Amino acid sequence: MHSIGDWFNRRLQPYRALSARDKRRYWADFFLNNAIYIILLILVIYVQYYSLNVMRARNTFLSFTSIVDILKKSAAALFLALGVGGIIVLTGTDLSAGRIMGLSMLVSASLLQKPASEYASKMYPNMGTWPILAVVILVMIFGAMIGSFNGYCVAKFKLHPFIVTLATQLMLYGFILIYMTWGNNGGAPIAGLTDKYKDIVKGTFTIGKTAIPYYVVYAVIATVIMWYIWNKTTLGKNMYAVGANAEAANVSGVSVMGTTILVFTMAGALYGFSGFVESARVGSNSATAGLNAELDAIAACVIGGVSFNGGMGKISGILMGVIMLQIITVALQWLGVSTNLQYIVKGFIILVAVAIDMRKYLVKK
Numbered sequence: 001m002h003s004i005g006d007w008f009n010r011r012l013q014p015y016r017a018l019s020a021r022d023k024r025r026y027w028a029d030f031f032l033n034n035a036i037y038i039i040l041l042i043l044v045i046y047v048q049y050y051s052l053n054v055m056r057a058r059n060t061f062l063s064f065t066s067i068v069d070i071l072k073k074s075a076a077a078l079f080l081a082l083g084v085g086g087i088i089v090l091t092g093t094d095l096s097a098g099r100i101m102g103l104s105m106l107v108s109a110s111l112l113q114k115p116a117s118e119y120a121s122k123m124y125p126n127m128g129t130w131p132i133l134a135v136v137i138l139v140m141i142f143g144a145m146i147g148s149f150n151g152y153c154v155a156k157f158k159l160h161p162f163i164v165t166l167a168t169q170l171m172l173y174g175f176i177l178i179y180m181t182w183g184n185n186g187g188a189p190i191a192g193l194t195d196k197y198k199d200i201v202k203g204t205f206t207i208g209k210t211a212i213p214y215y216v217v218y219a220v221i222a223t224v225i226m227w228y229i230w231n232k233t234t235l236g237k238n239m240y241a242v243g244a245n246a247e248a249a250n251v252s253g254v255s256v257m258g259t260t261i262l263v264f265t266m267a268g269a270l271y272g273f274s275g276f277v278e279s280a281r282v283g284s285n286s287a288t289a290g291l292n293a294e295l296d297a298i299a300a301c302v303i304g305g306v307s308f309n310g311g312m313g314k315i316s317g318i319l320m321g322v323i324m325l326q327i328i329t330v331a332l333q334w335l336g337v338s339t340n341l342q343y344i345v346k347g348f349i350i351l352v353a354v355a356i357d358m359r360k361y362l363v364k365k
Contacts, residue, residue: 036353047331073329075216085301089312095165099173103175104142125183132200146168278290302354325346332345
């Protein structure tokens with residue numbers, strides 16, 4: 001049997017064969033390519049020290065309670081990232097994701113309010129509460145329709161996804177403002193959700209002594225489904241092929257238009273379901289629903305290694321990217337950094353991640 005030392009020696013042998021100059025270049029490349037992860041590690045260590053020795057908190061930053069809270073927040077943000085990730089693999093982006101989710105939140109909330117006899121501010125007092133499954137299907141179809149519209153415009157008219165989804169984002173915001181004035185709402189936040197709706201999203205089951213919300217299970221199921229689609233289906237293979245080289249994919253018999261529309265449609269359905277979940281999580285839904293949510297999704301994908309150059313990315317990377325972004329957000333909250341500054345930090349992270357991705361692409365090319 002080989003010892004662990006022998007295993008390490010075999011792994012280190014190529015490095016030992018390098019010249020001193022190549023070794024310096026190796027470490028320079030290592031630190032540049034992994035800059036975000038190194039910064040994240042330093043941040044985690046510092047915040048843990050800060051919470052333990054400065055704040056003297058009972059539950060420190062790396063306590064079990066804090067870690068579970070980060071995972072819960074990651075699960076809620078995962079649906080949007082899974083949708084955006086496929087579009088980035090196609091060398092695109094989706095600026096409408098947050099607004100699709102936002103409008104789905106408002107629709108879900110308005111259709112799942114308590115009866116007017118229990119909640120005087122019910123948006124549609126003469127309409128009964130819809131079946132939950134019907135609302136889920138409705139918002140997912142709604143999201144899929146908008147996604148397919150985006151995909152059709154991109155594929156048919158050769159428009160850049162940035163422009164198409166920016167236009168859709170603006171139109172959806174207009175629809176949100178209009179929808180908020182319908183019925184008896186008058187622009188007020190839509191609240192008074194039924195207990196059954198809230199329980200099916202925020203209700204918990206226990207593993208040991210840990211309470212796990214149901215939406216975490218939904219996030220796990222969505223992740224497994226998307227992993228299967230990306231790795232085991234023809235659509236997944238075609239998605240990577242189109243993202244790597246659309247012209248070559250077309251010549252080899254791949255329907256570039258069909259693949260693009262399907263990926264956007266699938267993303268839209270995920271945004272719709274995300275809206276259903278977020279509506280119950282938030283409880284009171286206003287016109288700001290979904291504002292800038294797509295930025296977190298895009299940032300998570302880029303951090304997780306989904307390349308804007310197309311054809312590269314994994315579901316596992318998206319999952320890790322979402323978790324890492326939540327770690328950064330929670331860490332900044334522990335340090336008392338204002339929400340305004342958090343936007344600056346997230347923007348900087350996106351910039352660094354894209355720069356690193358481009359550097360890797362140029363080196364590979």
